[in-house]
Amino acid sequence: MVNTKIFIKNLNLWFGKKQVLVDVNMNIAKKTVTAIMGPSGCGKSTFLRCLNRMNDLTDGVKITGEITIDNKKIYENGTDVPTLRRKVGMVFQRPNPFPKSIYDNIAYGLRINKVSRNKIPEIVEKSLEAAALWTEVKDRLHESAMELSGGQQQRLCIARAIAIEPEVILMDEPCSSLDPAGMFKIEDLIEKLKEEYTIIVVTHNMQQAARISNFTAFLYLGRVMEFGDTNQIFTKPKEKLTENYISGKFG
Amino acid sequence: MKKRKPIEYLLLSCALLSIIFLFAIAVSLFKEGLPIFKVVSPVKFIFGSHWYPAHDPPEFGILPLILASLLITIGALIVAVPLGIGSAIYMTELAHPKIKEIIKPVLELLASIPSVIYGFFGMVIFAPFIQRIFNIPTGLTALTASILLGIMALPTIISIAEDSITSIPSSIREASYALGATKWETIIQTIIPAARSGILTAIILGMSRAIGETMTVLMIAGGAAVIPKSFLQPVRPMTATIAAEMGESPMGSLHFHALFAIAAILFLITLGFNILANHIKEKRI
Ligand SMILES: Nc1ncnc2c1ncn2[C@@H]1O[C@H](COP(=O)(O)OP(=O)(O)O)[C@@H](O)[C@H]1O
Numbered sequence: 001m002v003n004t005k006i007f008i009k010n011l012n013l014w015f016g017k018k019q020v021l022v023d024v025n026m027n028i029a030k031k032t033v034t035a036i037m038g039p040s041g042c043g044k045s046t047f048l049r050c051l052n053r054m055n056d057l058t059d060g061v062k063i064t065g066e067i068t069i070d071n072k073k074i075y076e077n078g079t080d081v082p083t084l085r086r087k088v089g090m091v092f093q094r095p096n097p098f099p100k101s102i103y104d105n106i107a108y109g110l111r112i113n114k115v116s117r118n119k120i121p122e123i124v125e126k127s128l129e130a131a132a133l134w135t136e137v138k139d140r141l142h143e144s145a146m147e148l149s150g151g152q153q154q155r156l157c158i159a160r161a162i163a164i165e166p167e168v169i170l171m172d173e174p175c176s177s178l179d180p181a182g183m184f185k186i187e188d189l190i191e192k193l194k195e196e197y198t199i200i201v202v203t204h205n206m207q208q209a210a211r212i213s214n215f216t217a218f219l220y221l222g223r224v225m226e227f228g229d230t231n232q233i234f235t236k237p238k239e240k241l242t243e244n245y246i247s248g249k250f251g
Numbered sequence: 252m253k254k255r256k257p258i259e260y261l262l263l264s265c266a267l268l269s270i271i272f273l274f275a276i277a278v279s280l281f282k283e284g285l286p287i288f289k290v291v292s293p294v295k296f297i298f299g300s301h302w303y304p305a306h307d308p309p310e311f312g313i314l315p316l317i318l319a320s321l322l323i324t325i326g327a328l329i330v331a332v333p334l335g336i337g338s339a340i341y342m343t344e345l346a347h348p349k350i351k352e353i354i355k356p357v358l359e360l361l362a363s364i365p366s367v368i369y370g371f372f373g374m375v376i377f378a379p380f381i382q383r384i385f386n387i388p389t390g391l392t393a394l395t396a397s398i399l400l401g402i403m404a405l406p407t408i409i410s411i412a413e414d415s416i417t418s419i420p421s422s423i424r425e426a427s428y429a430l431g432a433t434k435w436e437t438i439i440q441t442i443i444p445a446a447r448s449g450i451l452t453a454i455i456l457g458m459s460r461a462i463g464e465t466m467t468v469l470m471i472a473g474g475a476a477v478i479p480k481s482f483l484q485p486v487r488p489m490t491a492t493i494a495a496e497m498g499e500s501p502m503g504s505l506h507f508h509a510l511f512a513i514a515a516i517l518f519l520i521t522l523g524f525n526i527l528a529n530h531i532k533e534k535r536i
């Protein structure tokens with residue numbers, strides 16, 4: 001692909017002796033949405049956390065293979081991990097706002113990344129707008145983020161991630177703790193965000209994958225069983241296993 | 252209504268007993284302490300600067316004692332807070348589990364050493380050291396007491412602060428790292444603010460430990476009942492005064508009542524600290 005953003009080659013990962021990812025190969029194109037599907041425990045979160053080196057925080061991880069983002073190998077010696085994480089933002093499975101005000105939740109990343117003080121209020125507003133949360137919170141910016149509903153908290157986490165202008169956004173089952181209304185808001189948001197960002201989203205929900213993604217990867221026991229155009233995967237999967245999974249025979 | 256087993260009544264009465272004890276202590280303190288105010292007004296008692304209980308006529312001004320207690324407590328906090336919070340952060344965020352396994356029992360040991368041993372150590376080893384480095388007539392000073400009380404308050408501060416830092420969900424740490432924060436930024440801007448109510452509670456309980464400590468200050472604070480002007484002079488905190496003089500004051504004498512009044516004030520101060528600590532814990536300020 002010409003416009004490859006992320007290039008993953010022979011990625012293997014072990015937690016201690018247990019191998020969790022096996023020979024993962026994938027090409028992820030710029031400004032597209034890629035859905036990662038697969039039964040629980042197959043390594044979806046672990047895979048996602050390789051892309052912003054979040055697995056570095058876990059003891060006893062061993063990783064081999066190559067991940068390249070914008071032609072830079074991210075596991076090479078001398079990679080500045082905070083800079084990488086700034087470029088590759090993440091939204092977690094459970095909303096995890098800081099126990100701070102709504103405003104400070106977003107300002108946090110900006111301050112860390114040395115954005116000049118007088119620009120912060122404007123960026124906070126812009127990010128909340130982009131995450132479709134501004135109208136709901138504009139009168140209570142200085143109240144605690146913990147008071148928000150789960151769906152609002154998750155949108156706040158998205159706002160927080162986009163405030164520092166990443167290029168890639170990783171989302172790990174961002175809707176799994178939300179009600180349908182909250183879920184549809186996030187899906188709309190993803191639809192909008194893909195104009196600017198490269199998005200990789202783990203999901204359990206096949207309809208969701210079909211609705212929002214351009215490409216889909218099906219992971220099984222740490223291996224990519226099938227990776228391709230979402231339409232093709234859902235209409236004529238090449239692998240029997242993918243077909244069984246999609247038709248709900250297991251999962 | 253569900254029928255209660257005898258064992259439940261037994262446990263209930265154990266719980267009630269401690270409330271009764273607390274109440275009995277408070278009542279006896281005030282009953283024996285209040286009579287002093289027939290002779291000295293509360294204002295003169297608290298703000299008087301001469302403590303000459305055995306003179307004729309006696310003077311009962313406890314300002315030097317209160318200031319001594321405050322000075323030593325503040326000094327102890329200056330020692331214990333940075334060290335205690337620093338150790339708690341080190342142990343939860345930075346230390347290798349193996350190192351933590353060594354530090355924990357050491358802290359527990361530190362907490363279980365009787366205060367008379369701290370006092371002994373202070374008198375024999377630490378005070379002469381202070382005397383030498385500052386070149387002062389005696390090493391038994393507010394500074395000596397502050398440093399030892401600070402060390403004694405450390406285990407309290409570390410263990411409460413550590414609990415509160417450990418209880419911060421790791422998802423919040425991850426949120427910070429995922430935004431490109433370094434370890435230090437995460438500690439200073441996420442962990443400490445999120446644990447602040449626990450850390451404040453730790454400080455207040457450490458403070459209450461320091462202000463109530465008796466044996467150590469009796470042995471190493473120097474015992475001079477004068478208004479302290481520096482850390483390098485001997486002082487006489489409230490607790491040491493009570494412990495030193497209770498034996499020589501005849502029961503029912505003015506001196507006796509004055510000591511009880513000091514005890515009552517001390518009781519109110521520590522009660523205040525504890526209420527504050529609980530308030531912070533619940534409100535999660
Ligand atoms: N920190 C860890 N230490 C050891 N094993 C882990 C750790 N995290 C995940 N695993 C294991 O790795 C496998 C994949 O986990 P995960 O990536 O969370 O799966 P998924 O997100 O697809 O449900 C699971 O078997 C899980 O038990």
Ligand SMILES: [Mg+2]
Binds near residue numbers: 044045046172
């Ligand atoms: Mg997962």
